[in-house]
Amino acid sequence: MPAVIDVSCINCDMCVPECPNEAISMGAKHYEVDPTLCTECIGYYDKPTCIAVCPIDCIDLEAELRLAAK
Ligand code: SF4
Ligand code: SF4
Structure with a gap:
């Protein structure tokens, strides 16, 4: 499952x-x-x-987001 960027992304380009x-x-x-x-x-x-480099931690794997939502 892919990575997902959430709306808190600050478009930093990293x-x-x-x-x-x-x-x-x-x-x-x-x-x-x-x-x-x-x-x-x-x-x-x-x-x-991408998850490792994001300075504000706004990327997660879709699989983990689904688990968190349960
Ligand atoms: S850097 Fe992120 S978006 Fe690109 S392949 Fe890896 S997990 Fe997917
Ligand atoms: S590193 Fe994080 S905050 Fe920066 S552009 Fe990518 S997702 Fe957005």
Whole structure:
């Protein structure tokens, strides 16, 4: 399941160059992850690198968001 950027994103650009799949781009109001391109960084990094670099911690994996919502 892909990473998801929430509305608190401050458009700082930190995550964009880090994504090995170029899955992150500017959306209507903030950066968004294209779920068809995100592979959770498998094969590139041990953990999703966008989550690791985001200074305000506004990215989560969709799977974890679903768990948190239960
Ligand atoms: S988890 Fe990895 S592949 Fe997915 S958007 Fe973040 S940096 Fe890109
Ligand atoms: S690093 Fe975080 S705050 Fe910065 S653009 Fe990416 S998602 Fe938004």
